Amino acid sequence: MAAVIPELPPIVNNSFKVKAVTYHSYKTPLTTKEVEIPVTAGSIVKPTEVLLQIKATSINPIDCIFKGMSYGFLGPKDKIIGGDFSGIVVKAGAETKFKPGDKIFGDVLSVTRRGSSSEYIIFEPKVAQVCELIPEGMTFEQAASLPIVSGTAYQCLYSHRGSLEGSNVLVLGSGTSVGTYAVQFAKHYFKAAKVVATCSASSAEKSKKAGADVVVDYTKGKSVKVNQILEFVKEHGKFDIVVDAVRDEDLIPYFSHVLKPVSENGIFSQVEGSYTIDYSHVHLYQFVPSWKKFVSVVKYKLGLYDYFIDTVLLMNTKGYGDAVRTLWANRELSIPIDSVYDAYSDAQVALERVASGKAKGKVVLKF
Known part of the structure; x- marks a missing residue:
């Protein structure tokens, strides 16, 4: 079966707009806002980048920490929460190992860069903490639960x-x-x-x-x-x-x-x-x-x-993707999920669930 490739978002003046789950500082709740994402003129992505349509992300304690210690002056005004993601490749640079239609999961957590919880993201797989193909049969929600x-x-x-x-x-x-x-x-x-x-x-x-x-x-x-x-x-x-x-x-x-x-x-x-x-x-x-x-x-x-x-501290570690795929193929990988929330309406509830320490497994945002 041919891979389904999502449509490109409308690009105007070398940028496109996305809905994203954002915050300004530790004082502000998570809010859905329209954010502008710049692209590379003529090619949309650089040779080392991919444009990804996000299907799910997950909230981690580190996201609570980054938000809880944010005073608003570091990074963009509207910070996008999250690092973990799963999604479908829309466009891939020639130097990446991916192609349009690939289903991938990974983590792009950064103190200063925008995070993963938006309709689309552009990032460099080689510098991501994790970036791997999703094993056959694994859902986007399960894959987004894995990275960190x-x-x-x-x-x-x-x-x-x-x-x-x-x-x-x-x-x-x-x-x-x-x-x-x-x-x-x-x-x-x-x-x-x-x-x-x-x-x-x-x-x-x-x-x-x-x-x-x-x-x-x-x-x-x-x-x-x-x-x-x-x-x-x-x-x-x-x-x-x-x-x-x-x-x-x-x-x-x-x-x-x-x-x-x-x-x-x-x-x-x-x-x-x-x-x-x-x-x-x-x-x-x-x-x-x-x-x-x-x-x-x-x-x-x-x-x-x-x-x-x-x-x-999480970094790109040799053999990780092979380990995940091996255990999944052998039915030896359990992926505990506590709850799944709508990204645009319930992100703050999801964040509070993680912050409380009461979650029994991963808390996922579905896009």
Whole structure:
């Protein structure tokens, strides 16, 4: 079946107008506005760019953070919310690997550039954090749910310098979106022997379905959590990698007991972010590294410590697209979606849902 190519938007004086979900600063709610997008004279896109018709986007905590810390003077007056997207290629530059009609997903998150939540976007795939073909049979809503959270999870595991096949992996915060994908990638793609996951009782079943061999209920307290992890290590050996999706640093004092040293490729891979899951009111202090982490990092850099803490921010990581397509083809990729909202009428409600920390999966905007 021939690919369906969306119509070009009307172009006047080397620009076109789109409806977009915008805000000015942390004080203003999300509002649908008409925004003008400039194009390249004569060709619409540069050789390295694509023009994409957006079908769905998803809201992430980082979107709440960017908006919550925006005072209006950085970036365009009307900032477009979002980074994650899925859509159909309308026009593709000669230097891209895409063609009109391709269905793709990715992330274009930026502090200063306009985001993804508009009818059309123009961007450069090579500089996007994620840009991949949507696997056959995956919906636009599912695809838009993937980029930041699954890309970050994959990157955390990819940071391990050796093979993870037959390894022990610990995922802290498996109830989060990043944590859920970390469990799936670790077990089904990187072929870990044992995956241990910490989460609340309400997320235990989801974590087991994702591939966790052992689930630890962190709500029972620090001592119970640490002791259960130590008991696992006694029976199965130390962890090759710890993926920390929630800035849970209780294990740092126990590294010598639970984590393999750098000489054996051991690594503590921590997702950059806030100590809180409530993003209704964003404050800078929520993102400051803890003293415990700071001391550990300094000691490692001085050669006085055998354990490496890697801080992960999403970037284009080799093999990510292949991992997604492989798990999807094997029916080993679960994509939890909390809710789907109309982009133009309910975007503010969607943002508040994410900011509350109560979403059980991704919150999607449908275009």
